[in-house]
Amino acid sequence: MRIAIIGSGHVGLVTGACLAEKGHEVLCTDSNEEKIKTLQSGKLPIYEPGLEELVRKNVAAKRLSFSTSTEEAVAFAVPLFICVGTPTLASGAPELYYVEKVAKDVAQLLTEYKLIVDKSTVPVMTGARVRETIERYSKGEVPFDVASCPEFLREGSAIQDTLHPDRIIIGADTDRARALLQEIFEPFGACAIVTDISSAELIKHASNSFLAMKISFINAVSRICDVTGADVEEVARGMGLDPRIGEAFLRAGIGYGGYCFPKDVLAFGHISEQLGINFPLLPATHEINREQLDFFVEKIKQEIWVLRGKTLGMWGLSFKPNTDDVRESPALRLAEKLISEGANVRAYDPAAGEIVKKTHPDIQVVGDKYEALDGADALVIATDWSEFAEADLAEVKKRLILPTIFDGRNLLDPEKVRKAGLTCHGVGRGRPK
Ligand code: UGA
Numbered sequence: 001m002r003i004a005i006i007g008s009g010h011v012g013l014v015t016g017a018c019l020a021e022k023g024h025e026v027l028c029t030d031s032n033e034e035k036i037k038t039l040q041s042g043k044l045p046i047y048e049p050g051l052e053e054l055v056r057k058n059v060a061a062k063r064l065s066f067s068t069s070t071e072e073a074v075a076f077a078v079p080l081f082i083c084v085g086t087p088t089l090a091s092g093a094p095e096l097y098y099v100e101k102v103a104k105d106v107a108q109l110l111t112e113y114k115l116i117v118d119k120s121t122v123p124v125m126t127g128a129r130v131r132e133t134i135e136r137y138s139k140g141e142v143p144f145d146v147a148s149c150p151e152f153l154r155e156g157s158a159i160q161d162t163l164h165p166d167r168i169i170i171g172a173d174t175d176r177a178r179a180l181l182q183e184i185f186e187p188f189g190a191c192a193i194v195t196d197i198s199s200a201e202l203i204k205h206a207s208n209s210f211l212a213m214k215i216s217f218i219n220a221v222s223r224i225c226d227v228t229g230a231d232v233e234e235v236a237r238g239m240g241l242d243p244r245i246g247e248a249f250l251r252a253g254i255g256y257g258g259y260c261f262p263k264d265v266l267a268f269g270h271i272s273e274q275l276g277i278n279f280p281l282l283p284a285t286h287e288i289n290r291e292q293l294d295f296f297v298e299k300i301k302q303e304i305w306v307l308r309g310k311t312l313g314m315w316g317l318s319f320k321p322n323t324d325d326v327r328e329s330p331a332l333r334l335a336e337k338l339i340s341e342g343a344n345v346r347a348y349d350p351a352a353g354e355i356v357k358k359t360h361p362d363i364q365v366v367g368d369k370y371e372a373l374d375g376a377d378a379l380v381i382a383t384d385w386s387e388f389a390e391a392d393l394a395e396v397k398k399r400l401i402l403p404t405i406f407d408g409r410n411l412l413d414p415e416k417v418r419k420a421g422l423t424c425h426g427v428g429r430g431r432p433k
Pocket of ligand 1: 121151152153154155156208211215248249250251252253254255256257258259260261319320
């Protein structure tokens with residue numbers, strides 16, 4: 001089937017490439033000319049493992065093309081997927097300007113039936129607003145449907161998540177819309193939940209907020225472990241074996257980041273408040289996450305005392321491994337905090353280094369993980385890239401001034417670190433023996 005994607009960011013581009021891979025004919029559009037030029041020249045504007053090959057393959061097979069024109073998108077296909085950004089406003093509400101703009105543009109271009117599918121993460125009731133907007137701005141009586149089809153891909157494993165989804169959510173309220181979406185997603189072979197639009201919208205916000213809440217929960221538990229000498233890794237393992245709880249997203253650390261969790265927890269809290277619903281778990285989730293970094297900085301100070309004049313080698317800048325994304329990155333916020341207290345930060349990241357060099361000239365970004373330790377008093381691990389887990393600890397010890405590691409992701413085996421003659425301060429692992 002022919003499908004148009006409006007908004008070719010992480011979600012739009014991955015969705016477009018994967019739909020093409022499954023045999024659909026896809027046109028990905030974006031108002032950003034630079035981005036489209038990059039894509040047309042065979043390059044990628046984002047870093048996502050496997051995406052470049054997938055895009056190249058499907059462009060060559062003539063199943064995937066790019067354009068800056070919404071008009072072309074509307075002329076190209078019946079299903080139009082909205083995949084634009086919904087960044088956070090100062091109030092915590094998401095910015096819905098871009099979603100409304102697409103709805104208005106589509107309305108003005110409507111000459112025959114279209115299915116407008118929202119894939120951007122939006123608050124419940126947005127589908128109803130999109131419908132209202134199209135009705136208001138369209139010229140005549142052209143039929144159309146609105147649907148919600150939220151996305152659950154994770155950066156870094158986006159291709160795998162999209163090609164092999166654990167569920168597909170189809171929120172639609174007409175048979176025609178439901179049938180079209182079922183046909184589109186049929187080749188993915190996943191369990192599809194066909195529901196109403198509001199439920200689909202809520203599934204997305206509730207899922208991301210629940211996962212963020214799990215992380216904040218274990219991070220709060222980690223603070224109790226720190227005080228009592230218990231080990232949060234053991235606690236999480238013991239909890240996770242209960243299938244009702246599950247082990248995923250119970251890794252304690254310096255907190256969650258990225259473009260989604262921080263934004264979605266705030267947005268879900270905001271819409272709940274607007275609807276008059278008291279949902280204190282959401283602000284608490286956000287607050288615990290915010291405080292988690294302060295606890296970690298305090299831990300560093302407890303050990304090495306004054307930060308001013310000290311140099312900390314930092315491994316990791318991206319918000320999680322296998323991405324160059326530093327949006328709302330706890331690692332970057334940690335570096336900023338340490339610098340604001342007078343420390344120097346020498347950082348290495350396998351993917352995000354060049355980006356941070358441009359945005360944060362006060363962070364000394366180097367090109368190798370061991371180089372980050374030269375002249376450093378101690379090492380801070382801020383992102384759980386696997387190359388850090390495999391590091392040569394003898395080399396680490398040789399380069400550091402103090403034999404001390406602050407492991408903000410509980411990445412290293414404390415026993416191995418101890419055997420290498422280093423002291424490891426993790427998160428929620430008590431004081432090192
Ligand atoms: C998240 C969701 O996992 C996806 O399902 C969703 O589609 C996506 O948001 C979205 O809404 O677009 P993503 O932001 O790519 O995906 O990253 P995650 O892998 O979920 O990690 C988020 C943050 O939580 C990272 O900073 C990670 O380090 C942290 N985290 C994760 C923990 O601190 N502990 C954990 O146990 C798990």
